[in-house]
Amino acid sequence: MIKLQQIDYHYPHHPPLFEGVNLAIAKGSLFGLLGPNGAGKTTLISLMTGQLQPAAGEIEIDGQSYPTQRTSILQKLAHIPQEYAFYPQLSVLENLQFFASLYANQARNRAGLIEQALALTGLTEQRERLAKHFSGGLKRRLNLAIGLLNKPQLIFLDEPTVGIDPQSRHFILQSIRELNKAGSTIVYTSHYMEEIEQLCDQVAIMDHGRILVHGPLRQILKRDPQLIVELGPISDQNRYTQLGNALQAKGFNLSELTISGHPKDQTEVCELLQTLASLNLSVINLSYGKHTLEKLFFELTQTHLRD
Amino acid sequence: MLFAVIKKELLLVSRDIHALLVLFLLPIVFILIMSLALQDRMSGESKDRPAVGLWMAADNRLNGELSQHFQQLEGVRVENFESPAELTRALQQGEIIGGVMLPARFEKIIQSPVTEHSEKLRVLYAATLPGSMRRSILGSVRQALGAYQVNQLFKHDDLSETERQQRVDHLLGKSLVVTETHGAITESQPNSVQQSVPAWLIFAMFFVVLPISTTLLTERQQGTLHRLQTLPVPRSYLLIGKLIPYLGINLIQAALMLLVGIHLVPLLTGEGLQLNGQSWLLLPLIVATSLSAISFALLIATQAKTTEQATTLGGISNLILAAIGGIMVPTFVMPELMQQIAALSPMNWALEGFFSILLRQGGWAMAGPEILKLLAFSGCLFLLSLHSYKGLTEIK
Numbered sequence: 052m053i054k055l056q057q058i059d060y061h062y063p064h065h066p067p068l069f070e071g072v073n074l075a076i077a078k079g080s081l082f083g084l085l086g087p088n089g090a091g092k093t094t095l096i097s098l099m100t101g102q103l104q105p106a107a108g109e110i111e112i113d114g115q116s117y118p119t120q121r122t123s124i125l126q127k128l129a130h131i132p133q134e135y136a137f138y139p140q141l142s143v144l145e146n147l148q149f150f151a152s153l154y155a156n157q158a159r160n161r162a163g164l165i166e167q168a169l170a171l172t173g174l175t176e177q178r179e180r181l182a183k184h185f186s187g188g189l190k191r192r193l194n195l196a197i198g199l200l201n202k203p204q205l206i207f208l209d210e211p212t213v214g215i216d217p218q219s220r221h222f223i224l225q226s227i228r229e230l231n232k233a234g235s236t237i238v239y240t241s242h243y244m245e246e247i248e249q250l251c252d253q254v255a256i257m258d259h260g261r262i263l264v265h266g267p268l269r270q271i272l273k274r275d276p277q278l279i280v281e282l283g284p285i286s287d288q289n290r291y292t293q294l295g296n297a298l299q300a301k302g303f304n305l306s307e308l309t310i311s312g313h314p315k316d317q318t319e320v321c322e323l324l325q326t327l328a329s330l331n332l333s334v335i336n337l338s339y340g341k342h343t344l345e346k347l348f349f350e351l352t353q354t355h356l357r358d
Numbered sequence: 359m360l361f362a363v364i365k366k367e368l369l370l371v372s373r374d375i376h377a378l379l380v381l382f383l384l385p386i387v388f389i390l391i392m393s394l395a396l397q398d399r400m401s402g403e404s405k406d407r408p409a410v411g412l413w414m415a416a417d418n419r420l421n422g423e424l425s426q427h428f429q430q431l432e433g434v435r436v437e438n439f440e441s442p443a444e445l446t447r448a449l450q451q452g453e454i455i456g457g458v459m460l461p462a463r464f465e466k467i468i469q470s471p472v473t474e475h476s477e478k479l480r481v482l483y484a485a486t487l488p489g490s491m492r493r494s495i496l497g498s499v500r501q502a503l504g505a506y507q508v509n510q511l512f513k514h515d516d517l518s519e520t521e522r523q524q525r526v527d528h529l530l531g532k533s534l535v536v537t538e539t540h541g542a543i544t545e546s547q548p549n550s551v552q553q554s555v556p557a558w559l560i561f562a563m564f565f566v567v568l569p570i571s572t573t574l575l576t577e578r579q580q581g582t583l584h585r586l587q588t589l590p591v592p593r594s595y596l597l598i599g600k601l602i603p604y605l606g607i608n609l610i611q612a613a614l615m616l617l618v619g620i621h622l623v624p625l626l627t628g629e630g631l632q633l634n635g636q637s638w639l640l641l642p643l644i645v646a647t648s649l650s651a652i653s654f655a656l657l658i659a660t661q662a663k664t665t666e667q668a669t670t671l672g673g674i675s676n677l678i679l680a681a682i683g684g685i686m687v688p689t690f691v692m693p694e695l696m697q698q699i700a701a702l703s704p705m706n707w708a709l710e711g712f713f714s715i716l717l718r719q720g721g722w723a724m725a726g727p728e729i730l731k732l733l734a735f736s737g738c739l740f741l742l743s744l745h746s747y748k749g750l751t752e753i754k
Contacts, residue, residue, distance in 0.1 A: 102588060125588060137582060140369070149362050149365070
């Protein structure tokens with residue numbers, strides 16, 4: 052459905068942000084795009100939605116490419132930005148009527164699409180109210196409803212649950228699932244890892260303009276499992292030194308009383324436990340196996356603060 | 359698609375109460391106030407002439423005649439006082455600008471060849487009265503005395519009142535003076551209504567800068583412009599969609615202000631705006647003025663970074679264009695250098711266009727150049743703003 056091949060991009064007077072970026076998003080998937088602030092997520096979405104043009108490489112959406120088939124591509128995608136991108140002085144219906152009328156290809160079915168968008172976002176009862184009087188949750192739902200007016204096959208959602216209560220968040224996530232079930236491909240960015248874990252079947256984690264990992268969520272969380280062992284107190288300095296040497300030889304890290312590493316298989320885990328037993332060291336806690344998305348995210352992007 | 363953009367803009371401006379006040383109420387208030395305020399200054403014939411006090415020590419025949427001559431003086435209004443004290447008090451309180459006190463035996467004094475008299479006609483001035491006004495009052499007093507004395511020359515002749523008046527006027531030189539106004543018809547001066555109605559209409563039309571810049575910058579700041587970028591709609595449609603509704607708003611403003619000038623202002627000032635056979639030219643003039651105002655507003659809206667910046671820049675620019683363009687101060691009272699500077703303001707081109715049609719009753723030959731200047735100005739500014747707008751939304 053979406054194919055990015057060897058994409059280069061840099062903002063004017065800035066060093067290159069993307070160099071040779073490749074990404075493929077399958078049709079019908081619910082794709083989570085993760086990355087710290089400044090990683091390049093918004094730029095990547097702007098490239099995929101035709102707002103920016105790459106310096107090199109090709110972006111293909113459903114077999115069509117920018118810039119030659121831009122209008123045709125834009126007819127079938129929707130970008131739902133993080134900002135409340137509508138007119139607060141207009142009512143829900145007036146906003147929907149205005150944005151719907153900008154899609155020439157949906158002229159016949161306009162009224163029906165507006166009703167569908169209202170129903171899916173639970174705004175039917177609010178249709179006559181001015182948007183400026185809405186709560187954050189209602190504004191998010193209107194933002195989403197506007198994005199559905201062209202019956203999009205591809206929807207880009209940029210942090211659609213920021214600043215809203217749990218009920219509104221639950222409703223929006225449920226709506227996104229329904230859209231995906233109905234056949235829309237969804238590209239979803241968020242800083243809420245548990246949302247991505249609940250919602251998405253495919254993910255990509257990016258930082259500094261590079262895609263660090265991407266693929267099916269289950270496989271990513273299973274791959275390269277991490278072992279973490281917390282030890283009890285070690286009174287003998289010699290044993291601590293012996294342990295350090297043994298772990299170094301096996302490729303594990305020792306930080307105070309915590310051992311971490313990526314054993315190739317379960318045999319390596321058993322060998323490590325035998326080493327600890329031979330040194331008569333006690334184990335307080337041990338975790339091994341599947342990552343959480345948050346752990347993987349921090350492991351890949353580190354924990355230092357971003358601008 | 360274009361209709362939807364126009365409808366959206368009209369809905370937005372119709373719900374902006376501040377914009378509606380600035381666009382419609384402000385100019386009506388200005389037209390009424392300024393028509394009243396400038397009524398006397400610009401009419402040429404003052405209805406409220408400055409008052410000069412007159413006190414006569416004796417109610418004799420001479421003083422009665424002199425009083426009549428004073429009453430006929432041009433440029434001042436004469437008020438009679440019962441005592442010198444009352445006249446002095448009125449002078450001190452600013453009720454009159456000057457005073458004349460006639461002594462009791464003035465008839466004898468005026469007929470006596472002796473120049474030294476203990477009693478004389480006294481002329482008093484308010485302390486703040488400018489020298490020119492003092493000379494004017496003194497001239498008026500001398501004129502009244504002259505008229506009296508010339509009248510005395512014929513008092514024993516067997517003449518009718520009309521004949522005597524003709525001879526007096528002849529001796530005073532009145533019948534020898536003919537007044538003429540020279541200069542081209544283009545130098546006609548507007549009265550207060552002819553100045554105020556078009557001036558404040560033009561000023562209000564240029565204030566579309568407020569709603570236009572507010573809407574465009576809100577679209578930018580709220581991310582609506584970015585959303586519009588991802589919709590299959592040409593950028594030029596979005597900008598033309600802003601131009602057309604404001605052209606309509608400007609036309610409604612113009613119709614409303616002209617109606618105020620024709621029907622409402624006369625109720626207050628007694629003098630209304632009058633249309634003539636060339637008034638059809640007002641339509642192209644108003645359209646050209648509107649396009650200039652909207653293009654100017656679009657350029658400011660696309661250049662500014664924030665709403666505050668746009669409204670400040672737009673407001674100040676409008677005030678400067680109005681100040682130099684003859685909107686606030688009529689150009690005919692400006693010195694020559696300022697009149698040359700005024701000709702640089704598009705508001706002045708529009709105002710001159712109105713004067714050409716309403717005042718000078720000129721046709722296309724007179725109003726056409728102003729209309730063409732406005733169209734050229736709006737064309738240049740619209741292209742610049744379209745370029746800026748594409749810069750804001752272009753694919754980089």
